[in-house]
Amino acid sequence: MSKPALDINEVPTPGKWLTLSLQHLFAMFGATILVPYLVGLSPSIALISSGLGTLAFLIITKWQVPAYLGSSFAFIAPVIAAKASGGPGAAMIGTFLAGLVYGLVAIVIKKLGYRWIMNLLPPVVVGPIIIVIGLALSGTAVGMAMNNPEGEYSLLHFSIALVTLAATIICSIYMKGMLSLIPILFGIVVGYIYALSVGVVDFSPVQQAKWIEMPDFLFPFVDYKVKVTMELILLMVPVAIVTLSEHIGHQLVLSKVVGRDYIKNPGLHRSILGDGMATMISGLIGGPPKTTYGENIGVLAITKVYSVYVLAGAAVIATIFGFVGKITALISTIPTPVMGGVSILLFGIIASSGLRMLVDSKVDFGNNRNLMISSVILVIGIGGAFIKISDDFQIQGMALAAIIGVLLNLILPGREPVKEDMFETETKSNEAAS
Template sequence: MSSEDTKVVLGINENPPPGKFFILSIQHLFAMFGATILVPYLVGLSPGVALISSGVGTLTFLLITKGQVPAYVGSSFAFIAPIIAATAADGPGAAMIGSFLAGVVYGIVALVIKATGHRWLVKLLPPVVVGPVIIVIGLSLAPTAVGMAMNNSGGEYSLLHFTVALVTLAIVILSSIFLRGFLNLIPVLIGIVGGYIFAALVGLVDLSGVKAAKIFEVPDFLFPFVHYSPTVTLSIIALMVPVSIVTLSEHIGHQMVLSKVVHKDLIQRPGLHRSIMGDGFATMLAALMGGPPNTTYGENIGVLAITRVFSVFVIGGAAVFAILFGFIGKITALITSIPTAVMGGISLLLFGIIAASGLRMLVDSKVDLGDKRNLIISSVILVVGIGGAIMKFTANFEIHGMALAAILGVLLNWALPGGSVEEEINMYEAEVES
């Protein structure tokens, strides 16, 4: 890598020139925009609230990490299936309670890490467990993506809708392969725009809501004690909390990559406990507003790597713009007017990429599936998770697919003899230090 490639344009605590501040922050807004609005779209929450909660969460994250970790937090894909299941069972309020509790788990883990160090967490969540669980996240959502792509609003097969989905998919693929620089980082946004235009040309877009919307409008927040009465149940805990196993591992991976990008060991300083605490608070705040759980975004790490602009002020600027966008009624209405087929086309690729990233973790971590121990752990996780197994203890307490798969993976990794936990820990630490 040349010195030009590693030259820092703006350091973590440097302010950009006023003339460049806007465009640098908007770049980060665009990078996270497509994925952040897709999650609430899929689970029936307000895209405007998702934008606001991601902005508030990011500012909170920057504050907790003492302005030393230039990361943006946005809607987490790992919680899509649990939120849909929780909402179907007990309403959106139950999903928000579950999301809040997942954030509490982050806080507890952060406090334990501060007291004992982070090696135990890597030992609990090795790649042989996390990789297959990530695959489950992507593949368990496959029927949702296909249904959105193929069916009309009445749930019936429609060649027109499927054509729109395939055109959208083609735009995303071509953007990912042939575009360069910053545009290569926002293929999802480009696909949404291109698919939307095509859908409008074939008559699938209804703009009446956009015309009726106000320029400035308060989105549909979902506040506890105002819109629902918070009730913690064992079923909600079992459904939502175990997903934290996956997102915690994802967080560690992002911090490792980010450390390499900014040439600073963020795991040691300001510390993994601070970044996990920031992520947890962002998720809790999102739940209190009615937004999906938050997680650090790889898309924005990619922007940092290309621009070499590491300034937390730029990240903070993007967060402020996200909050402002959430209160612009025309934008929220425009997002709502996106046809399901367009989002289905995006999901066909995006959910597959999630699954493929789990495969990549197994490959990059050199997990030997010829080893019976590793083969057993990964096989059980995949079949239980993708098959949607449910363990019912009582009428109100049951553990569903992905959560059950994650728990079984952790238990098998702990109980089965063999494994190279110390070697995996040393690999994680060497990766950060390199």
């Protein structure tokens, strides 16, 4: 492993600090504002909550883990469902509860170690659930891409989506260096310019907006009544099954990139607690759930700048941007088909990443046990199956698929425990590299 340009606790010079922090801001920006756009929340609150959440994460991990936390795609469908059933307040309560689950898991890991969670969430369960997350949203992406604001098919709007999609793919495949890490942002910019050229963009919100504006915060007990229902718990909490697995994967990759063992020091319990705290902070102010971002890990790998202060700088800038009315208004002018074009690729990538997990983990589908578990999860999740006990209590879609998947894995005979040397192998490779 080559020497880092800036190690974990090194502080860059002011000019370099700003430039390096802006790189991380651009890496996370497109995906972070896309999620609130899709679920009907404020992009400015998403930026603020990502900044505050990242700072909380850095503090909880004792300024040792260079990670940025942005909006989570895994919670898109549950947040939409929660809003439909109980309004924005219900979505925020569900977001807070999901973060609380992280905290409880962190406590258990602190007491019992981390291998139990890998036994609970093996690839044969998590892989199909990730596929469900992507494919269950495919109809939403296509609708955004093909339809005009009235919900009718429009070739003009579809052309905007296709231009955006093409630009995103070209950037991802052909661009090098930093540009290769921001294909979402690049695609949105190109799609926006094309939409502007065909007269779809309305700039009046930007002209009317003030430079400094108070975002539309959503505070519990002030803007909505706090009511925790079993339906809400079962709608949001099971998704944490997937995001916890995603978090562990990111920590293993990050350990390889920076040459440290983050599973042991500062410990998986601390990073999971930090992730959960970021999600709870987001829920308390009106933002979407949070997760560590692979895009920012990619920036670390390319630049070899591992300084946590650079990540903290990006968090501060994102928080400030949330209060700049002109920026928020500009985001609001992005046409729906632009976001639809990006979403077609993103949701497909989510599904493909679940497939990749199954391939990389060498899940044997010649084994009927694995075949049964994955098949049931896929059909129940994508098909939208639900269990309705009363008008106020039902388990549906992805949540039901996740619960059944975990139960099948625990009940069916032939379950293989996680290999004892899994984390030790990662640790040894990190030590050898450093």
